[in-house]
Amino acid sequence: MDKEITIYDIAKGVGLSPATVSRALNDHPAVNKNTKKKVFEAATQMGYRFNMFASNLRTQRTNTIGVIVPRLNSPFMSSVIAGMEKIANEAGYNLIISQSLETVQKEISNAKAMFNSRVDGLLVSLAYDTDNIDHFTPFIDKGIPVLFFDRTAEHKKCIGIVIDNMQAAHKATTHLIEQGCTNIVHITGNLKRNVYADRLKGFKYALIDSNLPYKESSVMTCSLTEEAGIEAAKKILKMDPMPDGIFVANDTCAVSITKTLKQAGVSIPHDIAVIGFNNDPISRVIEPNLTTIHYPGYEMGEVAVRNLINCLDEVSDIVSTNTITLRAELIIRESSLKGASKAERLLSAS
Amino acid sequence: MDKEITIYDIAKGVGLSPATVSRALNDHPAVNKNTKKKVFEAATQMGYRFNMFASNLRTQRTNTIGVIVPRLNSPFMSSVIAGMEKIANEAGYNLIISQSLETVQKEISNAKAMFNSRVDGLLVSLAYDTDNIDHFTPFIDKGIPVLFFDRTAEHKKCIGIVIDNMQAAHKATTHLIEQGCTNIVHITGNLKRNVYADRLKGFKYALIDSNLPYKESSVMTCSLTEEAGIEAAKKILKMDPMPDGIFVANDTCAVSITKTLKQAGVSIPHDIAVIGFNNDPISRVIEPNLTTIHYPGYEMGEVAVRNLINCLDEVSDIVSTNTITLRAELIIRESSLKGASKAERLLSAS
DNA sequence: GTGAAAGCGCTAACAT
C-alpha cells in the first residue's frame, strides 16, 4: 500500500509552494494558467487524490447532505431519493441516507448521527408518529438548514416542500361526486401528518362544496398498508348501506381494498368507485386500473436538494422561502368511471 | 452561532490533558473509571460533538461505505438499500449512495467520487453495459475492499453476493415443463450481466434435462422494461406456433407482457403460462397473479454490508471468501398453473 | 493513569 500523495509532494515536484498548488487545484482565479496546467498534470501523473478530511477540517464544510426518511423501499420514496441523488451528484455533494422505520426514536438517533457527521444540510420526511421536532433544533441553532419534504412540520426556520394535498384530495373527491357518488368513504393515515390531515380537509370541503353531508363516520384511519386495506375492505363490506365511492390516501391500500372487495363480489367501479394516491406502478396493474393522484416524487427530490444547496450557497434565504408546492394531478382510470361502457364494467367485475 | 466545543475545552473544564480526554471519550481501557465519567459528563454538559474530520484525518478511516447501483427506484434495489442501511447504521457506518443510471460513464465517475470520498469499502451492482471493471482497480490496489452484489463481475480479489440464478431459472423452467409446456420462450436482458447469463443457462439446461429442444430462436433479449414487454408480446403474438410458456427475467417485463397478451385475447395461463423474476409487488396484483422467483433483496443488502464490515475489521479475509449465494425460491401463482380449474381459467381469460 | 508534543493534509490570512 503506497503512501498517499499530498500537495506537498506535488509542490516539491513542480517547484512551487503548497499554497499555490492548493490554489491551482481549486481553480483559484489568481493563479497563472500555465502553473495550473503544470500542477494538474503533476497531480494526475503522481496519482494524487484530494483529501476531503483535511479540507473539511479546515473549511468546516463537508459537502454532505443528510437525508432521513421513514422508509426507503416504497416506489414514491425511492423516486425521491433517485431525484435527490441526481442533483446532489451534479453539484458535488454526497448524500448520507438513513431511515427512521416510522419511529420517532430512530428518527432522533438518525438526527444525532447526522449531526455528528456534520452534514451541511438536512432533508427530512417525518416518521409516522413524530409529535415534535425538537431533535432538529440543534441543526437550526447551528444554522444548518433543515428542509422538510412530503411529511412536513411547521417551523418558521424550515422550508417545506409539498404537493397541494388538500387540492388533490378535493379534486379526487369531486371527481367521485361527478361520477354520481353520494356516499363516499375516506381512508387515511395518522392525522398528525400534514399529508393525511390535508387530504382529509380536501375530502371534507369537496363534500361540503357539493352540498353533500360530511360525517366523521365515513373517515377511517389506519396504517395504509396492504393488511390494513384488507381490514378496511371488510369493514366496508359490513356497512349498511355500503358506500358508492372510496378515496384512499395511498395506492398500496387502495389496491388491497380493491382486491378484497372484488373477491367479495363487489363490482368496481359500478358498485363502488375507488381512488388512490401516489400513482405507484401497481395502480396501472390492478384491474380495473386505479384512478389516483400522480405524486411527482423524482421531481420533489430534485427540488429539495436544489433548494437546500441554494440555502447553503446563500443564494436563497431559508427564512424568506417557506413552502414550495409542486403540482400534482388527478389521473383518471377505470376504477372511478361509473359511466363506463357495459363491456368495461363486465371486465372490471371479473 | 456559538463556537464548537473541542476536547481542549473539555480538558480545561475538568483539569486534564486533551490526550486523556480523547482516551476517555474513546473508552480507552487505561483511563480511570471516575475520570471517564467526569469527562463524559463535562462533554454532554458543554454540548461537545465529536469531530469526525479531525479523527478521520488522523486515523485515515472514514466509517463510510460507498454504494453504486444502476438505479435506486426499483422495488428490488430499494429493498437492498434498506437492508444495507439497517446494518450499516447499527455498526456505526454511513452509507454514501450513488446511481450509475445504467451507464458505464456514470459508473466510472461515481467510482472516482467514491475514491475521493475515501470510502472504507465499496458495494457495487454493475450497470447494464459495463464491460470491464478497471475503474475499481484503484480501490483494490489501495486495499479497499470491493464487493459486488446481484450484478457481479468475476475478480479474484472481490467478493460477490448473488442468488443461484441458474438454479432458480432451472426451477422456473422445469415448473413450466411440468405444467405441460413444450414450447417455451425465454425473455432476458443483456447477457454480459451474470444474472441474465445464468438465468439463460438455467433455462437451457432445464430444457435439455427434460429432453426438450433448446433453440436460440426462443431466446429474446431486451431491456426488460415495461415498453420492451409490449414489444416482446407483439413478437410472441406473431410467432407460429405461439409458445405455450414464457419465462421472463424480471417481473416488470413479465407483467407488461401478460397485460399485452391478455388484451390480444390470449388466455393466461391456459394458452400461455408466464413466469417472472423478483417477486415485485406488482406480481401479486396482476391477474392472474404472477408465478415468480422470490429474490431476497433486503437480506442481500444486509449480507453485503455485514460481509464488507467483516473485511474491514479483518474478521474475514476477502481473498478466501469468493462468492456468497443466497437462497431464492420459486413462488407458484396462477399465471403458470395450466392445471387450473375452469373457474380460474375463465377468470384469467377476462 | 496521565501528560507533552508532533503531525495527519489542507486552506486562508498576510506578506511579498
Place this chain on the structure above:
DNA sequence: ATGTTAGCGCTTTCAC
C-alpha cells in the same frame, strides 16, 4: 502571481 505561516481537532507515541 506566489510564498510563509499558522492552525483546523484529533490521536498516539513516548515519557513520567
